[in-house]
Amino acid sequence: MPKKYHIHPKTMPLDLEYVFKFKIVRGENCINCGKCSKVCIYQAHKRSDTDPRxxxxxxxxxxxxxxxxxxxxxxxxxxxxxxKGYLSTGGGYWKPDMLITLYKQAEDGNVPVSGAGYRGPFTGTGFDSMWTDMSEIVRPTRDGIHGREYINTSIDLGRKLNHLVFGAEKQLISKSPDTVDISLPILFDIPAEKLNANVMLAMIKAAAELNTFVIMPVADITTEYEKHSDNIIPRLSAAEIDTHKEMIKKARIVSIEYDEALSKNFAGIRDKIKKIGHALTIIRVPAVKDVEYTVTKLAHDGAEIIHIVADYRGQELNSPAGSGSRHLKDIIRSVHQRLVEDHIRDEVTIIASGGVGLAEHVTKSMLCGADLTTIDLPLMIGLGARIYEEREKYLVFPEGIATIPTPVVTQRMINLMSAWHSQILEMMGAMGIREARRLRGESGRAIFFEEIDKDTFGKLF
Ligand code: SF4
Ligand code: SF4
Incomplete structure (x- = not known):
């Protein structure tokens, strides 16, 4: 049995101004009796440090x-x-409750209880129109999550063999391609907004602790970060390969933007990277209309890992929300289906990005056909950043974030991933799945609202 993977959360409050759902105000008629401090088990009420009266x-x-x-x-x-701040943050996708959940998870690594007495809607758009199978939740096998059986959340990145080839003497001829194993089906991605050096370093350190990677634009990789190259995936265009040979040599994985140069000469670019070092190559493909075609072609041409990137709400790029653009879950399902039809799905690793804001979105993306996901904004929200969707995507960090010590920022990211790891284990346990690798494309374990709605009412309306 493999060594169990544990994440070690530690309560790590941030002493910064942040928006909360409710605000408690102590009125002037308070007699400072201290009863509130005794009844609040979360220690929200304390006596003043300067005047204990x-x-x-x-x-x-x-x-x-x-x-x-x-x-x-x-x-x-x-x-x-x-x-009031709570009501104005977030938007149609990044709802204020989501932001608060992420912030609390980053605080202590626990999963806030939110299901009891839930009175909200049972369906919505995007990932909210998809429900997962929980049929194993009442069975004894569920003990596996916390005890007897091991649930493995690790996955491999890289090309896989479709079949084995043997020679005339029955000797194995096939050579297994190199793969990289990570302990969580999650990579970190740097958001488009400029981050301060403290947050970037914390992302790298958290990735190292969690046995995963940060995908970083090559221009952001300073000499200080280079010593952590084991956990950094440099992201660059095909035209920049020659300039950054040394970095590619040290990297275990590199990410190359899909552009015209790459589409015309994929094999040449892939071979060039192989000559420089041993890095696996991710091709970063924008989730535009007909992305299925691009992904399938790349897979046939021998791509090892393909990264499909939707916008920050998980919508197809270059098409405004509400204009019939697809959500990430539908894009991934379609890509997965195409690869299965072409008998090439098992050979290539698919990463899904965009709009992954909660642990359940990771599992749902995988059920739709991704091998793993990347996240960027949830890590920032865990540090108190807010998103305002109504104007345009706008990430605002609380003042003073640059002065927070790196270990604090790092631990908050570890805490967040600890909470997500627990939730992924719960979902997998409830589905009776023991290996994260087996989640991929298991859409039979999910119910899609659009489909049952059509099956049930389609003939009537
Ligand atoms: S319970 Fe708390 S808020 Fe109420 S009077 Fe006593 S100290 Fe003041
Ligand atoms: S007792 Fe504590 S947790 Fe409960 S409402 Fe009051 S401050 Fe909040």
Whole structure:
């Protein structure tokens, strides 16, 4: 049995201004009796450091909205209301609740309980129109998640053999291609917005701790980061290969942008990289209309890993949301289907990106046909960054993020991945799947709202 993979979370609060769902305000009629500090098990109420006779301002970061302090205050001095900032953050895709969930997960690595008393809708768009099979949840095999049986979340990146070839003497002729094994089906990607050096370094360190990689634009890889080259995937265009030979030589994987030069001479570019070193090559393909055609062609031409990149809401690129553009889950299903029809699916690794904002999105992308996903924005949201979708994608970091020590930022990213790892294990356990590799394309383990809606009402309406 392989060594069990553990992530070690550690509570790591950030002392920065952040938006929370509810805001607690202590009124002037407070008599500083301290009862609220006794009843709040999350220590949201404490006495002031400078004057212990008085209460400090409530700490909204740790509040879990149980309302106990409100009920038990003898003076009715505490007020809880929806925070105005909360209502204005996020948008149609990155909903405020999602942002708060990610922030809390980064805080301590725990999974916030959110299902009890859920009164929201049971379907939506994108990943929300897909439900996963939970039929194993009531069976004894579920013990596997926390004990007897090991659920493996690792996956391999690289080209796989379709079949083995033997010689006349029955000797094995096929040579296994090189692969790279990572412990989680997640790579880190650098968002389009400029990040400060502290956050970048933290991403690399967290990736190393988690046994995964960060995909970094080659221009961002300074000499300081180069010593972590084991966990960095340099991202560059085909035209930049000659300039960055030394970096490619040290890398275990490189990411090359799909552009006109590459589409015309894929084999030449692939061979050039192989001559420089031993790096596996990811081809980064934009998720535009007809991406299936590009991916299938690349797979036939021998691509090892293909990375399909949708926009930050998981929508097809170059087509505005609502104009019939597809969501990542539909793009991946279609690509997977094409590769299966061409009998080449097992040979190539497919990475899906765009709009992956919760742990369930990783599992759902894999059920649709991806081998793994990348994430960028969730790591930033875990640091208190907000997204405002209404104007355009706009990532705003809380003031002071640059001064937070790197180990704190790193640990918050590890905490976030620890929470996601636990959730992925829960979902896999509930589906009775013990190997993350087996999630790929298991769409029979999912229900797609659009399909059952059509099956049920299509004939009537
Ligand atoms: S319980 Fe009420 S009165 Fe007592 S310290 Fe807390 S807010 Fe003030
Ligand atoms: S609502 Fe509950 S968790 Fe929040 S501060 Fe009051 S007692 Fe603590």
């Amino acid at each position: 008085k209460m400090a301002d409530p700490n909204n970061v740790v509040c879990r909205n149980c309302f106990r302090c409100i009920q038990e205050c003898p003076r009715g001095a505490l007020e809880k209301s929806l925070d």
